[in-house]
Amino acid sequence: MSAPKENLKARLARMGWMKTVASLLLLVVVYAWTSTSLDIKPSQFLDGSTWRAMADLTVRLGPFYRVNKCNDAHTAWGDDEPLAGKPNPKKVRAVCEQGRSQYLFYDDYWEDQKAFLKDMKDPLLDTFRMAIVGAFFGALLAIPFSLLAARNLVKWTPVYYTVRALLNLIRTVPDLVWAALLTGALGVGALPGVLALTIFSFGLNAKLLSESIETIDQGPLEAMKACGASWIQQVRYGVVPQVMPQFLAYSLYVLEIDVRASTVLGLVGAGGIGVLFNTQLTYGKWHRVGAIIVVMLVVVWVMDFVSTKVRERLI
Amino acid sequence: MLEFRKICKTFPDGTKALRDVDLRINEGEFIVIVGLSGAGKSTLIRCINRLVEPTSGELLAFGQNVTKMNEAELRKWRTQVGMIFQSFNLVKRSSVLQNVLAGRLGHTGTMRSLLGMFSEADIELAKRSLERVGIPEKLYNRADQLSGGQQQRVSIARALCQQPRLMLADEPVASLDPPTSHAVLRDLKRINREDKITTLVNLHFIDMAQEYADRIIGMRAGQVVYDGPAKDVDEKTFEEIYGRKIRPEDTRAGAVREGA
Numbered sequence: 001m002s003a004p005k006e007n008l009k010a011r012l013a014r015m016g017w018m019k020t021v022a023s024l025l026l027l028v029v030v031y032a033w034t035s036t037s038l039d040i041k042p043s044q045f046l047d048g049s050t051w052r053a054m055a056d057l058t059v060r061l062g063p064f065y066r067v068n069k070c071n072d073a074h075t076a077w078g079d080d081e082p083l084a085g086k087p088n089p090k091k092v093r094a095v096c097e098q099g100r101s102q103y104l105f106y107d108d109y110w111e112d113q114k115a116f117l118k119d120m121k122d123p124l125l126d127t128f129r130m131a132i133v134g135a136f137f138g139a140l141l142a143i144p145f146s147l148l149a150a151r152n153l154v155k156w157t158p159v160y161y162t163v164r165a166l167l168n169l170i171r172t173v174p175d176l177v178w179a180a181l182l183t184g185a186l187g188v189g190a191l192p193g194v195l196a197l198t199i200f201s202f203g204l205n206a207k208l209l210s211e212s213i214e215t216i217d218q219g220p221l222e223a224m225k226a227c228g229a230s231w232i233q234q235v236r237y238g239v240v241p242q243v244m245p246q247f248l249a250y251s252l253y254v255l256e257i258d259v260r261a262s263t264v265l266g267l268v269g270a271g272g273i274g275v276l277f278n279t280q281l282t283y284g285k286w287h288r289v290g291a292i293i294v295v296m297l298v299v300v301w302v303m304d305f306v307s308t309k310v311r312e313r314l315i
Numbered sequence: 316m317l318e319f320r321k322i323c324k325t326f327p328d329g330t331k332a333l334r335d336v337d338l339r340i341n342e343g344e345f346i347v348i349v350g351l352s353g354a355g356k357s358t359l360i361r362c363i364n365r366l367v368e369p370t371s372g373e374l375l376a377f378g379q380n381v382t383k384m385n386e387a388e389l390r391k392w393r394t395q396v397g398m399i400f401q402s403f404n405l406v407k408r409s410s411v412l413q414n415v416l417a418g419r420l421g422h423t424g425t426m427r428s429l430l431g432m433f434s435e436a437d438i439e440l441a442k443r444s445l446e447r448v449g450i451p452e453k454l455y456n457r458a459d460q461l462s463g464g465q466q467q468r469v470s471i472a473r474a475l476c477q478q479p480r481l482m483l484a485d486e487p488v489a490s491l492d493p494p495t496s497h498a499v500l501r502d503l504k505r506i507n508r509e510d511k512i513t514t515l516v517n518l519h520f521i522d523m524a525q526e527y528a529d530r531i532i533g534m535r536a537g538q539v540v541y542d543g544p545a546k547d548v549d550e551k552t553f554e555e556i557y558g559r560k561i562r563p564e565d566t567r568a569g570a571v572r573e574g575a
Binding site for chain 1: 364366390391392393394396397398400402403404405406407408409413417418419420421422423425428429470473474477483
């Protein structure tokens with residue numbers, strides 16, 4: 001008594017397409033995990049070394065430093081140096097002599113943080129300035145290009161496709177890569193940072209705006225055409241009033257992204273608070289890195305809150 | 316003054332919207348074009364200001380050949396032709412004044428209009444146009460705050476602001492309720508009488524066509540199948556134009572009873 005063999009199609013139909021997709025996805029995950037080039041071994045998670053390293057980082061971003069079992073005491077810091085966000089040599093030596101490994105609290109943690117906040121002020125303002133200038137010029141540049149990249153406004157398709165391709169090309173390159181490229185060309189400083197943000201904002205804003213333009217009500221344009229209005233007049237009186245709120249909202253949104261992006265541009269030497277971040281990272285001042293992250297978090301949170309409120313009003 | 320000579324229009328998808336239309340339209344007439352949807356009424360009206368380009372044939376207007384006009388001439392011709400749409404086609408976020416002034420765009424230089432510098436005379440004209448359609452107090456309201464009937468009046472004011480010689484209306488009352496529909500058509504008729512502006516209106520309500528038209532043009536499948544004075548038209552004529560029996564929804568009054 002053998003049942004007739006079920007063919008693949010019927011089997012798939014019985015499983016349902018959701019299950020099929022799910023099992024395919026699972027196969028992809030297994031493939032990705034087991035492929036050797038990634039070099040991630042399950043043992044790294046099972047023996048806890050990865051988790052321990054991450055927990056260690058979290059602690060050291062706070063007001064603690066780690067003393068290892070080794071002889072840190074006489075290699076790293078001299079006794080006569082003043083404490084300024086540095087481990088206390090006496091305590092380090094004490095721990096080392098006992099041959100233990102331990103987390104210690106920075107003696108001058110709060111004083112150091114206060115002083116460091118002052119150091120952060122100027123780079124932070126620079127970051128803001130870079131973001132604002134970049135977002136502004138990006139938005140300005142986006143206006144003409146988004147008009148040319150809107151299918152409903154440009155009847156001559158070669159223009160439309162060329163501009164679209166250009167915008168896609170610009171958006172393919174991430175902001176950090178633009179900054180790295182421009183730093184290579186122009187040298188270290190805020191200028192490549194601002195230019196990178198301008199290009200990045202331009203690409204993003206032009207894309208969003210052109211898509212907004214494509215969804216406007218075409219009726220008023222037809223009416224104006226029927227009144228004898230030229231193309232540019234139709235744009236000024238038919239398109240601009242319709243997309244103005246979106247344009248302002250997008251510009252704010254892009255500014256928000258720019259503030260976030262400009263914080264890391266310093267990593268490649270393009271100015272702003274990222275430079276400070278990079279320095280502290282290089283010298284292993286993890287508690288200061290932690291402070292920068294907290295300040296950035298507050299800045300981004302405030303920025304997000306304000307721009308969301310304003311955008312709610314706009315649309 | 317307006318003459319269609321063998322106008323044909325075939326759309327890229329192969330639809331033949333107009334087939335050899337020959338028409339003469341005289342100065343000052345109030346013409347209603349009737350026909351079922353898809354009969355080519357909209358295409359016919361849009362051929363006049365070339366929002367739709369005729370595939371072949373010639374259109375003569377005031378001694379000019381509209382079909383042969385270049386871009387600049389066409390824009391100049393369009394300034395003389397006011398147009399009203401079923402969906403009003405106002406910029407909803409702009410003020411009523413801005414919407415009415417749009418009618419002056421064809422008369423205003425590019426630089427001045429980009430800067431929004433309309434002349435005093437233009438603004439005066441816009442206000443007068445709004446007075447003529449009975450809503451002068453809505454000048455600074457946003458267009459989307461107005462009711463449907465008021466929005467259609469704004470679009471009539473926009474067309475008036477052009478100081479046109481010819482007025483086209485494409486289903487101007489299809490999205491309005493019966494009392495407002497009659498008010499809008501009365502406005503159009505009054506303007507036609509007072510300013511001697513030749514007016515062409517697309518309608519599919521036969522009772523309204525009979526009530527307002529001087530002359531009725533019937534269209535079916537892209538061809539003119541009836542052309543004559545409105546007083547000679549009766550239900551039988553409409554049945555010939557529509558190619559079927561008249562139903563309640565073919566009249567403004569009946570469309571309401573049906574709850575349409």
